[in-house]
Amino acid sequence: MDQGRTRQERKADTLKLLEHEVHIWLATATDDQHAHLIPLTFYWDGQQLTLAMVEPQQTADNLRRTGWARGALGSTRDVVIVEGPVTFTPVDEIDPTIGDALRARWTAPIDFRTLPGFVFVHLHPQRIQAYRPGYVERTDRTLMRHGRWLV
């Protein structure tokens, strides 16, 4: 009988997704009890997810006000949830290694760093969960808590 993946296996799969996925579904809270949700390009450097976006815009406004985001990687059949506080870095202060890596994942023919209103956002994972929906992997979903890997 399928027992589901171990936490070790889920961590290995999660790190692969963080390294190779290009987009994250990012959910943020509005100021009127609604949630916003859009896909955004991201880059994982082993510690944080870095995204770029233009301001003003719903997601950026929500992140400025709430300082928090919850995102999903992978598919609805192989889920990774990443949640934590966010910080901002102006374009002219970004680490060039991170800026270049994110630029390389961007499909647009222009460099967003030259556009007015762009800003970098870092999501610092406090909680990471990984599971395949259904009964088999209903336990052991949490891989990181309070910013520390449990495995």
Add this chain to the structure above:
Amino acid sequence: MDQGRTRQERKADTLKLLEHEVHIWLATATDDQHAHLIPLTFYWDGQQLTLAMVEPQQTADNLRRTGWARGALGSTRDVVIVEGPVTFTPVDEIDPTIGDALRARWTAPIDFRTLPGFVFVHLHPQRIQAYRPGYVERTDRTLMRHGRWLV
């Protein structure tokens, strides 16, 4: 040059996703300025998306309190966003056609309608958007506004 899909093409693609996709990423607002996000099984009957969930649970609690959800279908490269108010139906009052259709999409080996705490939730789309991220489909994203298809 690729001009992106017309609104008519996007509506046809969106209806296909609504009919054939099994899961939706559902984003809801918590009461402390965070957003929640999980994948849920749904069924589209041509008017509304019906989901089933157990109470109490974060998503159900948020939906009861805010009465609103924003969900995403498809992939981060071929996005459909559905947003609108939600209503609840107790298990013993659900239209059997809808209950059976949702049950058929559920992977668990048991019928959720027999479990304590389960409730049906209907998402009534007020706004639907469809786009492939990037510059080509940056316009004409909205297909439904105030509950009416624009095409």
